[in-house]
Every structure is written in C-alpha cells, then in structure tokens.
Amino acid sequence: MKQQEVELALMEFIREEFLWGDDDRELTESTPLLEWGILDSLRTTVLINHVREALGVHVSPTRINARDFRDVTSIAAVVIDSAVPGAVATNEKEPA
C-alpha cells in the first residue's frame, strides 16, 4: 500500500460521505479535518469502519487520536502503519 494511494482513497470517501462530493474540490491532504468539524467522533467511527471494510486494515485504538487523525496525510500514515503484516489482526468484535 502506498501513501498516495491511501490518501486518494480516503479523500474520495470523505468527499462522498461527508462533503456532498465536494464539488468545489476544496478538500486537500492537509485540510484540518477535526478542527473544521469535517470529522467528529461519529464520523471518525464511520471512516474507521470504511478503512476496515474497503482496505482490510484494522486501525489500532491507540492510533485513533486527534494528532493521528488531524488530516488525510496523517490518517493515511496510520492506515499504512496498521497494515503492516501482523500489526493488527484481531477481530473487532469480542468473542461471545
């Protein structure tokens, strides 16, 4: 997985899901997502679920913080770190 590919995938998802397509192409890799309320805690959860389903990457809860989720560039870095084989391989649901 390459940084740029992940950034593009994240941008596309954020544009479609949270910015009504962002017709004015205002979103950039460095847009402060949390500061501008584009991501709030609910939407962060939606994004994390998308990363798990679309990219097959489980983001570790310790990396879900304001610094790591401040913009697309830093989220992409978290996704790539988390995708390292064996980094996070547990099922999100706890065993019944």
Next chain:
Amino acid sequence: MTGASLHQLAIDSAVAHPARTAITCGSDELTYRELDDAANRFAHRLRDLGIGRGDRVVLWSDKSTDVLAAMQGVLRLGAAYVPMDGTAPVARAAALAADCGAAAVCTDSGRLPAATTAIAGTAACLDLRSSPDVDVTPVNEPVQDDDLAYILYTSGSTGTPKGVCIGHRTARAFVDWAVAELEIGPEDRLANHAPLVFDLSVLDLYAAFAAGASVHLLAAELAYAPVQLVRFLRERRITVWYSVPSALILMLRDGGLLDRPAPAALRAVCFAGEPFPIGGVRALAGWTKARLLNLYGPTETNVCTFREVTPADLARDRPVPIGAACSGDTVWARRPDGTTAGPGEEGELLAAGPTVMLGYWGAPPQRGPYPTGDIVRVLEDGVFDYVGRRDHTVKVRGHRIGLGEVELAFGSHPDVEEATVVVVGSGIDAALVAFVVPALGRTPKPLALTAHAARLLPSYALPSHVHVGQDLPHTGNGKVDRPALVRMHTELLAERDGRRRAVAAASTNPEGRTP
C-alpha cells in the same frame, strides 16, 4: 468564608491512598502520589511566572494525565482553569484566552509553537508537561466559598459563547452530592466519556478524587466508536459509567453491548444531557442490575435534579422523568403568568441553591434563581418531566448549541449576506446544517466558510453541511422559514443520493472488487 476547596479532594486522597491509581488515559497511568507531585510541580511553574489567586489559566489540550494534573495545579494556587478542546484551532484558543483575560495558556508540546506565536505577549505559554526536577513541595492555597474554580464556555442563544463561572462551593455542592448518592468508594472505577469542556466530566473526575477511586479517560475520538466503547467498559472494569444517552444508544445498537452478560462490577449507569428514548433504558434495565440514573441540569446549575429509574418509569412510553431536586438545590416550574406550576401543569424550570453558577464571565454575578430555559411538566411530589426548550438552542449529542451563535459566525464572513442554521434528523442522527446567502457578487465555498466559523465556534457547533444558495424561504411575517429549510435539505439529500445510486449502478464494478 474559607470553605472546602475543590482541590482538597485529590490532596486528601494522596494522603489516604497514595499508591492507588488515580487516572488512566490510554497506556498512561498516575497514582494519587504521582498526581499530587505532578500537580505541585505545575503549581510551582505557574507561581514562578507570578500566577496566583484569581488568575485564569487556559488548558488547551486533548484528554491526558498531564492536563488533569495541570487542573489540580492551577486550583492549588487559588487560580481557575479554563479547559479548551485540543481540536480547537489556535485562533479560537487565542480568542478564548483574550475573552477571559488568561494569565497563561498551557498546551502540549505539539501545539506550543502555534500557541506561542498567536498568544505570547498577552499570556504566558507553557508546556503542560513539567520536567521531573521541578519542586514538588505541597501547594494548597486556601480559598473562599465563592472563589472561581473553573470556567466552562458554552454556546449561548444570544450569539456569543458565554463563560460559565463555577466557584469552589458550587462545584463541591455537586460533587459531594454525587459521591454520597452513588456511594463512591476507593474501589470504584469511573469512566470519563465527556470532553473536559463539558460539565459531565466534573462528576467523573472529582467523584473519583473525593473517594480515592480511579477515573479512566476515554479519548474524544473513541467517544462514539461503539465496539471500542463496549470494550473500554469491560476491559477497564468500569463500575460507574456516565455519558450522554447517544453513547449508550450506540453501544446498544452497534457495539454489541447486550451480546454478553453485564459485567458484575458495573453498579451505576448515569446519563444526562438529552432525553434518553425509553426503549434504550428498558434494554439497559433488562441487561444489568446496575442502578440507572437520569441526571439533569444545564452547565449553569450543574446537576440540579435527578431520577433513579423505577419499574414504573420503564412502563411509560416516554423518557424517564428528570426527577426531583438534588445537590441541595430547590427547583420549581414557573408558568408564563409568573405563578408556580402545580401537578399536571407546564412551566419553565427554575433552580436555586448552592450549585447555581457564580455568573457568566464578564457579566454581573448571578443573583437569585436561574431560569433554565427548559420547559417541564410537573408530576407528583416535586418530580418533573422534561418537555422541551423555550428558545433557539438545540442539543446535538448532549452539547447545547445556540443556533444564533452559529449563524453569527457564518454571517461574519465577508462573503456572506445571511446565514441560517437548522437541525436535521433527531437523536443520535441530529446534525446542524447551514444555509448561506452569498454577499452580492461573491461566491464563497462551503469549506472556506466552515474554516472561518471554526475560528469562532467549538467543533461540536460546526454544521455538518453548508448549502450556499441564492435565497432563503421566508414565512409570512418575514422570518426565515426554518421548517422549509429542513425540508429543502431533505430533498437535496434525496436528490444527491439518487444521483449517487445512478452513478453506482452505471459503473460496473471496474476493479472487480467484491462489494
């Protein structure tokens, strides 16, 4: 008179329970001894800068053990802290520091350069983390009952954020009530779900400190992650949970809370901030033997009424009552004609007593009962049902938001002629949507407007969507037709969803990915 201070709680627990865990945050942990030392270090650093009694200190930070120690350090000097969300832009931190005349702004090392550039000159800027070689000699300034302990900025209906000033006695009246009512002891493990800028967090932190119990901080980014919330509740072996109903609803709906038996250690679940639909409360009651408590009170009064859920409450088809007065307060409902409402009647809830705020920062002190702006119905025996708001404030996931304030923030952009903000959806899906009319010849873009508003508003008050259009519908009397805007948004959303479905149907899965 000299009274029981808020900071005395952690000081006493450091003596009684030095080795017990006071705070956990992620992988960080502080014992009461370590919290005590960290608080004293922080107090010495501020004192060395000349900061002391009556000063205000802004704490601009995500949740951390450092920021909790800093709170205690500030209080020990007789000064007051002003928490500020870490996600807020530096411009807002600077504006808030200017508004309350802060003597210092303290933040983590990552934000410190930006803070120093924007703020230095008017207030000292400090790293929240103290070097371990700083003096730990105890600092414990006596305070008067009505000395300021902290300021919580809330969204006001009049257009500007208001700093709610809470004194030591005010805070202690609430904390002491909560500790007694919930019978908090040193073995307890309290969850801290709410942000530190939100008054719900006061119970979590100080009820723990009062008893030598531990408080477990949940990062803001995980606050609505259902699976992680459920895991946190179990792994941290939480005994007392307190949050907005939205978080509990998510845990029930999407987090698999009910999939396993309730932890035996869980003995109280408290909720506040918005009505909890009764179905969720019934589900909780069927799952756990823990006490279920509905707490009520705006930031200005702290918790002034509460209700422990009864079987009869569960049998009703409406949210649990907000209950009867607590924390030593007196509450009553005032009818529009000024008389006190009786059973079966509705009126605005008024609160008087020790937990009512000192006043808003920069405004005359609060005198007499505080009118909450909430309409209630009187049940029997001084018990109240919540009915609704009397003004243009709304609640989104427990946060009170003044629509006028959000509208002013957008309206203050030079490219904006007029802005109107409405709430769409309800419950956990409630969201703010802004409708903006551009100034003549201007074409503002939605994100640029949001960026501008983010300098003026807390992040929870930022709309999740901004429509930029040419005109707003008006009612016969010239007011903006808000219900029509809600309908417009719903229609635009449906149109957009239709287009997206059409696009999705047209593209035949080009990458061959499984859907």
